[in-house]
Amino acid sequence: MTSSTATSASAESTQLAERVVENLSRAHHELMAADQSVVLIGEDLLDPYGGAFKVARGLSTAFPDRVLTTPISEAGLTGFAAGLALAGQRPIVEIMFGDFISLAFDQIWNFLSKSVTMYGRRLELNAVIRCPVGGNRGYGATHSQSPQKHFIGIPDLELYEVSPFHDNVPLLARLANRGNPVILFEDKSLYTRRMLPGDEVSELLSRRLLEGRDGDGWAHVFIDRDAEPDVVIITPGGLVSRCVDAVEELLVEHELEVELLVPQRLYPFDPTPVLPILDRAGHVVVIEEGTGGGSWGTEVAVTLYEHARADGSSGLARPVHRLSSESSIIPCARHLEQQVLIQTADIVEAVATLAGGEEVEHA
Amino acid sequence: MHEVLVPRLNPNDETAILVEWYSEPGASIGSGDAIALLETSKASVDLEAEAEGLLHIVVEAGAEPRIGEVIAYLFSDEAERDSFLKQKTESRASDTSSLTITKKARELIQAHGITEEQLLGLGKRVIKTGDVTRLVKGGPAAAGPAAAGPPAVSAGPGPAPADKGGPTVALSRHQVAVGRTVAASHREIPRAFVAVRVVCDALLEGLARASASAGVEIGLVEYVVRACARLRKRHQLFFGSLLDERTFLPAATTNVGITLDVGKGLFVPVVHDVESLSLADVARVLADYKFKAFRDSFAESELEGGSISVSLNTDADVVVSVPVIMPGQIAMVSLTAVIEEPWIADGALTTRKVTNIGVAYDHRVVNGADAVAFCKALKATIEKPREIEDA
Numbered sequence: 001m002t003s004s005t006a007t008s009a010s011a012e013s014t015q016l017a018e019r020v021v022e023n024l025s026r027a028h029h030e031l032m033a034a035d036q037s038v039v040l041i042g043e044d045l046l047d048p049y050g051g052a053f054k055v056a057r058g059l060s061t062a063f064p065d066r067v068l069t070t071p072i073s074e075a076g077l078t079g080f081a082a083g084l085a086l087a088g089q090r091p092i093v094e095i096m097f098g099d100f101i102s103l104a105f106d107q108i109w110n111f112l113s114k115s116v117t118m119y120g121r122r123l124e125l126n127a128v129i130r131c132p133v134g135g136n137r138g139y140g141a142t143h144s145q146s147p148q149k150h151f152i153g154i155p156d157l158e159l160y161e162v163s164p165f166h167d168n169v170p171l172l173a174r175l176a177n178r179g180n181p182v183i184l185f186e187d188k189s190l191y192t193r194r195m196l197p198g199d200e201v202s203e204l205l206s207r208r209l210l211e212g213r214d215g216d217g218w219a220h221v222f223i224d225r226d227a228e229p230d231v232v233i234i235t236p237g238g239l240v241s242r243c244v245d246a247v248e249e250l251l252v253e254h255e256l257e258v259e260l261l262v263p264q265r266l267y268p269f270d271p272t273p274v275l276p277i278l279d280r281a282g283h284v285v286v287i288e289e290g291t292g293g294g295s296w297g298t299e300v301a302v303t304l305y306e307h308a309r310a311d312g313s314s315g316l317a318r319p320v321h322r323l324s325s326e327s328s329i330i331p332c333a334r335h336l337e338q339q340v341l342i343q344t345a346d347i348v349e350a351v352a353t354l355a356g357g358e359e360v361e362h363a
Numbered sequence: 364m365h366e367v368l369v370p371r372l373n374p375n376d377e378t379a380i381l382v383e384w385y386s387e388p389g390a391s392i393g394s395g396d397a398i399a400l401l402e403t404s405k406a407s408v409d410l411e412a413e414a415e416g417l418l419h420i421v422v423e424a425g426a427e428p429r430i431g432e433v434i435a436y437l438f439s440d441e442a443e444r445d446s447f448l449k450q451k452t453e454s455r456a457s458d459t460s461s462l463t464i465t466k467k468a469r470e471l472i473q474a475h476g477i478t479e480e481q482l483l484g485l486g487k488r489v490i491k492t493g494d495v496t497r498l499v500k501g502g503p504a505a506a507g508p509a510a511a512g513p514p515a516v517s518a519g520p521g522p523a524p525a526d527k528g529g530p531t532v533a534l535s536r537h538q539v540a541v542g543r544t545v546a547a548s549h550r551e552i553p554r555a556f557v558a559v560r561v562v563c564d565a566l567l568e569g570l571a572r573a574s575a576s577a578g579v580e581i582g583l584v585e586y587v588v589r590a591c592a593r594l595r596k597r598h599q600l601f602f603g604s605l606l607d608e609r610t611f612l613p614a615a616t617t618n619v620g621i622t623l624d625v626g627k628g629l630f631v632p633v634v635h636d637v638e639s640l641s642l643a644d645v646a647r648v649l650a651d652y653k654f655k656a657f658r659d660s661f662a663e664s665e666l667e668g669g670s671i672s673v674s675l676n677t678d679a680d681v682v683v684s685v686p687v688i689m690p691g692q693i694a695m696v697s698l699t700a701v702i703e704e705p706w707i708a709d710g711a712l713t714t715r716k717v718t719n720i721g722v723a724y725d726h727r728v729v730n731g732a733d734a735v736a737f738c739k740a741l742k743a744t745i746e747k748p749r750e751i752e753d754a
Contacts (some may be wrong), residue, residue: 333626336626
């Protein structure tokens, strides 16, 4: 019998990166161990269940006095957290499904964020509201939405989104000491995927991290760092895998060089660290999973407009294009859901049309 | 040769960790044997062999293959394995797998007979049209003979350029399985079809009342499934299997398959022993099946044992649908949309609800007259609903 010739190529990759949910969970464990004032509040958090998406797994066992499982009342539990924040604690709120953050809107808008400034002098106040968002899991119209846009522009409220490029351990510690409340959006489709901690995103793509003000970073994903990209995509963390697939397909099928920029902080939106990259781009596209209209994509486009240049060659001199999901409720059946929510194929088609993928170098 | 693929274990994971191989490479595997342990973000699952053969491992334990990736092969004997591996080694020797080559560049490379050495000589990771054009135009090192000739000729007698009709689409495993079933039906069963027009106002009103009192939605579909049990005694040739040219095996119970497609692919789960079920029971089973079709979570036993099936194409405006008969059965009933039409009753214009109900049948077993009789019997139970039972 001949011996096996099985390849060992895959054996090298035995050291797998953490799943995003494991990384988030570890961030909570490390932060709660280091800081006695951190309290986690939400629905169904206790072990063995450990929260709907298992981010809280093990926390109620390790910190029984500081994990509070509550009745189903987003307004109640968020108001309770706001009171704790006012009294100097560092509450973290887990909204089970981001769709139900609407029930806590009044507490966030009229109490939590206003408390920073409405008592006559600035009051440092720390609270993190964690908010699972997004679809592509067949959960239907009221468990799949992306409500980011409803929180843009509220004074003293900052918005962040989890990305596979950015370690949540330092991020969560930073947000819990931010001095004002923050919402951390977590795309549900990311939870089971792996973090991308290294410089290699795929065989084709590399990434680097750019530092912004206050430690708010960006990830920059590129094929060839020195190239002048045909298109630069700006997108939150939740769309990374769809965009990475689109970038690869756009290169191979359409010979377009496309780069990605992924900010940690969605709002306030500060493009300063990436302006040189946008300046080299042919076109700039903003992609989000939520519906269009008064959205994060709109905010990005308008902010970039303030940096627009008069000369005609730069990405900042051309219109910023926005892609979002269809203006529709999100169906439960997967094939219909995919027609409504933005997918890799939609990104490829839109970018190829925009950048004229047919232009090839003819000598 | 049988490919061992990573199955889709839940809707949220695109990969699974290959924790452990239970057998050594070269081991003889039986169909149904557990051969490996896979772990998703939710659970660990034993992977069972779908065929027997000699195990040849492609992906080692510890790796995280994608759903649908080939992780091993099962060969019927050593000779098959050795020839497969030899072929694979040869094809590997002649590809430029370290390079990413765009589609357009690849076409140019084929048309101009550019060599692998020339491409590697560029020292680039990504090869685009511009790179190939420069090679063709003949940088000093690149003046191969192929570059001189007209491209169409120098391409040689090899296969036609790929992607002639644009990109291809790989069918899902589930659709491939559906394809096998319908192709077998098409090969073996000489099918004919007949449909009748059925007025269903009275039934629908009765069913609305029954639904309200039973607390479960009972519609035309549920009623037809239940009615099959009443039809079996007098139309037994529509319920059962053809064993050979001369022998028909009647079914012992009424087991009704029903076509369900909620975006996860087509399933035909079976409502077993309909005689023993009330209308409300049938409705509950079907509600459960719709949920399972959505979650792709049928047990094997729920998909087996049908003696007749019902095909649903009840979207608005569907007027006729000729189903494919399940191999091993004789007939498939076809339900389409209920449509409102104008009608004159006692000299006054009014409306009524009608639908077309048909049956596709194996013409080796029954003939047109039998099929019409079957349809008329079904029509009668709908137009004069005797009992909308104790739902």
